[in-house]
Amino acid sequence: ETGVTQSPTHLIKTRGQQVTLRCSSQSGHNTVSWYQQALGQGPQFIFQYYREEENGRGNFPPRFSGLQFPNYSSELNVNALELDDSALYLCASSLAGGDANYGYTFGSGTRLTVV
Amino acid sequence: RKEVEQDPGPFNVPEGATVAFNCTYSNSASQSFFWYRQDCRKEPKLLMSVYSSGNEDGRFTAQLNRASQYISLLIRDSKLSDSATYLCVVGYSSASKIIFGSGTRLSIRP
Numbered sequence: 467e468t469g470v471t472q473s474p475t476h477l478i479k480t481r482g483q484q485v486t487l488r489c490s491s492q493s494g495h496n497t498v499s500w501y502q503q504a505l506g507q508g509p510q511f512i513f514q515y516y517r518e519e520e521n522g523r524g525n526f527p528p529r530f531s532g533l534q535f536p537n538y539s540s541e542l543n544v545n546a547l548e549l550d551d552s553a554l555y556l557c558a559s560s561l562a563g564g565d566a567n568y569g570y571t572f573g574s575g576t577r578l579t580v581v
Numbered sequence: 582r583k584e585v586e587q588d589p590g591p592f593n594v595p596e597g598a599t600v601a602f603n604c605t606y607s608n609s610a611s612q613s614f615f616w617y618r619q620d621c622r623k624e625p626k627l628l629m630s631v632y633s634s635g636n637e638d639g640r641f642t643a644q645l646n647r648a649s650q651y652i653s654l655l656i657r658d659s660k661l662s663d664s665a666t667y668l669c670v671v672g673y674s675s676a677s678k679i680i681f682g683s684g685t686r687l688s689i690r691p
Binding site: 497499501506507508509510511514516521522524556563565567569570572573574575 | 585587589612613615623624625626627668670672673677678679680681682683684
């Protein structure tokens with residue numbers, strides 16, 4: 467059983483650029499949630515994808531967008547990068563539209579630095 | 582007010598000590614409760630679920646008080662390997678998401 471894999475592991479971008487982060491869900495999981503974790507903070511919910519559609523969104527602006535593919539993998543896109551977007555971006559896969567009782571498995575994250 | 586609030590610590594305690602973490606949540610619609618552990622520069626990992634009746638897993642005991650909207654984690658006989666950040670997490674089945682507290686940092690000293 468493969469776990470959640472994220473790519474790339476580290477990334478440096480310039481303010482104003484665009485970035486795409488990728489996540490492959492754990493085998494058998496059909497739901498992917500994305501979180502942003504700034505230094506010293508807990509993970510903040512960005513959005514979730516279930517059956518290739520957005521299934522809930524946190525308090526993030528529209529320049530944060532995503533996709534889910536038929537194989538349940540997912541992408542997080544961030545446009546017009548700002549310095550405050552520097553953070554660890556975590557992807558978590560789960561079952562049943564993100565019902566917490568089915569468990570969440572996290573990838574090791576992508577560390578994004580915006581300069 | 583944050584949806585899930587924790588004392589950020591850090592807690593610095595000697596090996597063998599008992600340490601307790603507290604957490605409060607603001608949304609009474611919360612349906613499931615967890616403690617996650619996060620090591621430095623790693624992803625969060627589930628430590629244990631929290632049930633209304635309270636539950637224990639070895640040296641770890643978790644309690645939930647729905648009336649007070651309060652969750653706790655007790656670590657007995659702490660080990661050096663317990664040093665990590667402990668994240669309080671609440672889940673909403675209807676909203677299909679889990680929400681994290683900001684975490685409490687624990688450091689165990691020899």
